[in-house]
Amino acid sequence: MTGYTTLFLDADGTIFDYDRGERFAMEKSLQHFSIAGNSGNLLELYREINKSIWRDFEQGKISAEDLKIERFRRFATELGVEFDPLNFSRIYLEYLSQATFLLSGARGVLDQLKNNYTMILLTNGLSGVQRNRVRLAEVEDYFRKLIISEEIGVAKPAPGIFEKAWEASGRPPLEEVLMVGDSLESDIKGGMGFGLDTCWLRGEGQEKPPEINPTYIIEEITQLPDILQGRVV
Template identity: 40%
Template sequence: MKYDVILFDVDDTLMDFKMTEENALQNTFTAFGLPTGLADYGAQYQEISKVLWRDLEEGRITIADLGVERFRRLFAVDQPELDTKAFGHAYLENLGKEVHLIPGAVELCSRLSDCRLVVITNGFASVQTARIGASPLCHTFEELIISEQVGYKKPDREIFEYAFSKLGLTDKTKVLMVGDSLTSDIQGGNRFGIDTCWFNPLQKENHLEIQPTYEIKELGELLAIVNGEERF
């Protein structure tokens, strides 16, 4: 076996965040008297969220502030009286209730039972803990390393240093980071000096200078990589 420890991202790697997000947003909009909110604000929300999550990766905002700021910006013009803090809290609660796995996630983790499997995520602690805990993967991971709890985030080296310390690891050659984000998962793993695997089911073109060690379009392809049988 080439790798003993697999560090997994969660959203859009093991869990379908698009479906999670859409359902949670719709339920929150409806609860706040905006039943057409997803159609009315969805595209604008995506643009705001994309900017703020990049700001988080680059250290310009905290995750706590992100949770409120995205809705403050969204409603600043059309709904200035709306309590954005309450909306953000309700949205996180609704996110935590949504459990939608990427096809093949359960089978993959089951077949990797000889490895140490660990989650390393920038998501909100309450949301990620709830979703994983309510999923078939609830007993799969040795540790859930969540940026909000540990005080470090991907792509910073510190969150990987924390993971290695927590897990008692010393050999970087036996650890693989798997995720869908080039700027977070792959760049973070590269900076720390461990191998990386980009999960790219939509076959997006990589226009960045960030290069993963491996690239897969289906989760099942990871098995050959872990076992040292890949042909790339």
């Protein structure tokens, strides 16, 4: 057995199948606005834009409020299509907040762990979207609290958001807390920066740079219980 009592779990790419959710929301939004084109290619373009704008947000260059609209303004410009970015954003977020696809095995893992660990959902995301998805997916009860970057005003990897999660979990000794997530940048670096052990859920084909050293590396969320049992995978 390992001595962890508390788990900070990332949401997207860790519990939720975010790729699938994003694809669903984009396809529905493109249909809504009658925008023609290969939805896979358009999604790729949008992902690039979104990634760069979240980076701006993490560096404090743009507010969460502006981010929601600005990414679709850039998307429209890149596409050379005219649509109202505010309206597109509203429709897109509406669909995204309905995207409740969990990663395979995630619910079983939460069920297995719920009685033995204090779990906090620690996510960089928009409040309305994340709360709605957690509620509709019926995973809210597994967590003592949802800590969402838009509500806190800072995002992972900033220590401020880890501090909030730590307070919400009852301020356990830091060595009893394990941060679990799929992002080296926000989850692993952020967790390490706050003094936590970390478990990296490595996506397909992802490589780890030598300077970042998670305590554990897993390929599937279903391996987490084994890690916690001290059975190194």
